[in-house]
Amino acid sequence: MTRNALVERIEAETGIESRPRYSNQIEASVPRERIISFLSFLKTIGFEHLSNITAIDWIQDSTMEVVYNVWSYSERIHITVKSPVPRGNPVSFTCMGLWPQGRVYEQELHEMFGISFQGNPTQGPLFLHNWKDIPPLRKDFDTEEYSRRAYGYLEEEQ
Amino acid sequence: MLSSIPYTELRELARKDDCIQYELFFGPNFPGMHGNFGYILDVAGSTILRVRPNPGLLHRGFEKLMEQKLWFQNLSLIPRICVVDPDPNEVAYCGAIEKILGAEIPERAKFIRTITLEMSRMTSLLMGMGALGGMMGLYTVMYRMMDDREGLLSLFEWLTGARIYHIYNLPGGVRRDIPDGWTEKLEDVLKQLESNIVEWDRLMFENPVVQKRLSGIGPLTQEQAVNWGIGGPSLRATGFKADTRKDDPYAAYPYLDFEVPAVGGGDALARAVQVREEYILAISLIRQALKKLPEGPFKLDTGNPLKFIVPKGDAYNRVESSKGEYAYHVVSNGDLKPYRVSVRGPSLPGGLALCHEHLPGMLIDDVAIWMASLAICPPDFDR
């Protein structure tokens, strides 16, 4: 299927408007409640490979965006699905049932951004050990201030 | 529980042999482990019952660091994400920036990028094969392959100025042109490496002990591999013909003529043979690229690096490395510094997710071999 045909089919069956971009990619923005049904629909039309789940902290707009990057081996088209999540209450839904490695990506996002995914049992720490501060990849986390507070290194430098 | 064999059944298996159950720290201080990473295993006798990965020992905070430096300053951080195969990282990052800018790099730069990518793939495959041999106890293979790697690393040193962390790709092309006499030396090194393949066959691939040892470890079917997100040689070893160089081409791959090898089988032996096929393919790709190398400029004019801005937008750029699929998701806010850089490492699905599926029921002797065959390398998921 060509890229335009895919765009039309997605629009027809889910109502989500997607935009083609670059030479072989599609971009779509999906509200939080419909993200899992959208992803499972994508899996049925040939997008089998979940490449990455990441998140972006738009602190000016008070939202965080969870971004799913999915690739289709059969169609050779890539789709980037963005789903915004309010910053004050960052809760979304797990895609573990569709792709098993999603569990690990969501665990990492929970640790680094504070987004919790309902249905995912492992929401504990993954990379950081004994972390007691705010999730570090958020934009209001200041690395220099943390270093000064935790290690006091600047006092020792001559 | 997340494995397919229920825990109770595994306990029964263990109790049949009348073994005690204990907790074993497989790594980070273990010669059979690649890098600083650990599995905390619940073992009964020699059979693994449960596994808990213990990552984060190599966590350097790259993604946060990259938001605080200029676009060009990040180039010195990026190769350090993967020690073994640093070039795909640089190409992925620079390619993402070029996608957002909408720029097309010159032809000569594309071919030089292809040559360095394939050379880097060869060094990584040599290290991978050597590590696989070493995990089985066949250290001769490891030492000999490291010696072969020296030729390629010296060539890199001549071209870029450093052996491992090349810092050679820039947004817009490459940093320097090929010096005189380099292509001839590359041909000599390739000839010598090709003549050594006969020895690897005798030592490893046709060795009946190795074949018996490797077969049956970590079996994967095609659907499983695709579903779990495994890519690269491990995916092609199941028989599924998918390669980013063919499906989503970048650099000079559209101009090169090659067939993607796909050995069927899906277990560790098939993955080892797949690595051998990829190695031979890499040599032929380098020879093709050398023949077709055009003249011309080797980089675009991007202006003053202290005042280089990328317009607003985001891009996802994927690159085929020797371990799997590397991808960078770069988000720019129209600023001097990136807004978010997210690194997708190929070892994350294998090392952190697939372990729950494969390891329970496996003997502890096979864990190191399983890791080496799936090319699990901790720096790229710890970042």
Next chain:
Amino acid sequence: MRKNFFSPYATWKNFFKKPTTTRYPKEDITFFDKPGASPTYRGMHTNDHELCIGCGTCEDICPTSAITSPGKKGVVPVIDYGRCCFCGFCVDVCTSRSLSMSRDYIYTIESPPELQADDEVDMKYNSFLIKPDSTHEENPGHQTPDEDSWLDLIRTPMEEIPAEERIKSFREFVKGFTREQAFKEASRCVECGVCEETCPAKMEIPKYIRAVWEDDLEKAVDIMYNTNPLPGICGRICTHKCETVCSISLRGEPVAIRWLKRYAVDMLEDDKYRELMKKEIPENGGTAAIVGSGPSGLSAAYYLRLAGYKVTIFEALPQAGGMMRVGVPKYRLPHEAIDRDIDYILSLGIEIKLNTRVGKDITLEKLHDQYDAVYISTGLHLGRKLGFEAEKLPFVAQAIDLLRKVTLGEAVEVPEKVIVIGGGNVAMDISRTMARLQLEKYGKVGVTTLSLESEEELPCDLEEFIESREEGVTVMPSYGPKDILMEGDKVTGAEFIRCLSVFDSQGRFSPKFDEQEKITLQADMVIESIGQASDVSFIPEDLLEKLEKTERRTIKVDENQQTSLPWLFAGGDLTSGPDAITGIADGHRAAKGIDEFLRSRK
């Protein structure tokens, strides 16, 4: 996997191969035809202290903050090898070709003998902080020639009206930057600060170039007015000492600072500009008089007014502006630009009295009575004479007088053939002005300009020389005037002899001529443009005696532009220069000096 008969014997080829061992790196590994690391290896740094200017660009690009240039002004860099990741970006960005890397990579620290026996010694050494010098120069590694440099070395060209078009009128022929050109040009700057130190007025050049790059023209103009109240004029005619020392010019072409200044001033909308000029002025009751409304006087007036004084400017000519108006032709500095800048200054509430000559309409003593302090900046409006007999004739003129007449709209004789004596900017100005007037009247150009200096030593700007040649002026360097020929009361021509050298071995002005090579040129008018002098006739004799003079018999001033009479301040072309920007700097300093002097008196 292929099997063949010989494969068991394949390993025998290694029987004669030398075993691979890890050797000490300096021994006989000859992969690159010389032992050791590769010829492009990124090892320890070397720095050539003769070439390094301390610009600090290496410090800005270093990804690990390993380089510190202490003070960041004219000091060579110091590298912390504990942080350095040997990426080589500092070498790729170096503006002066001084920093490079070598093939050495071994560095050992020896603990001093008295600590060596101690097991647990706490070595708080700064042994990782190294100032690269020529220690590793013998072994060059990673270098960056000009074509690989990361700096943007080519300047954005400025569009100008071509020669055949521009000579038909006095319209300004430099077109100015567009937004894209200004953005590209401003992005070339590495913000080193060498220009700021060299500018006589110490304008904050890196900051306003950055503001232009960020498209914040209000901020740019605001920064300019901190040190220079005439940015539109300097953006057109400044002698750009900053561009001469720009660190990018060491390897390429300097950043076009003057054109960026002009872009910011021209492109800022009028209402925003007027908003900037509305300033809160704390009146303090003091008064000051300024003699001469050139750049120096206007600058002093602006800064004195901002400090709260009531300022009156006295100008002898019917239009304000001094040498800017009457000395620079309209095609280089149109009158609209001068009027715009002067109006913004006067809008602060400064009084100006035109057509009032101090010394004739009002005396200097009266100014001393009526005002608290006086600043004189009358400039250099007299031309020097050669001393020939023909100079009494009307057709032997001074360039400065002619330029003034053309500017003020008075009638000027335009003969068919003109000779101009002199090689400076004023000579080029008058040549090009006469060329335009001749084209209008006769349809062809007949100007010959002769100068003492040879082509390499010409004191005028290179652009002036090139442009005047394009416009049809014949420039003949290395000729000195012997005599001006006359017949009755008409000029017929002039005689010139070849000049061999202008300066002697000590740099003093003593030209040597070759009498044998003589040429005679025909002309109807000879214009002299060999130097300028000041007219201090307005200062009464007794005051002139009391004023201290320098060796060159100009008025002596201290660093606050104060003369030996405490109420009298002097500056501009009278005491230094001759340059617009030096005059502006003098005016600013004089304003500060007057402020200090009057405050201390209270």
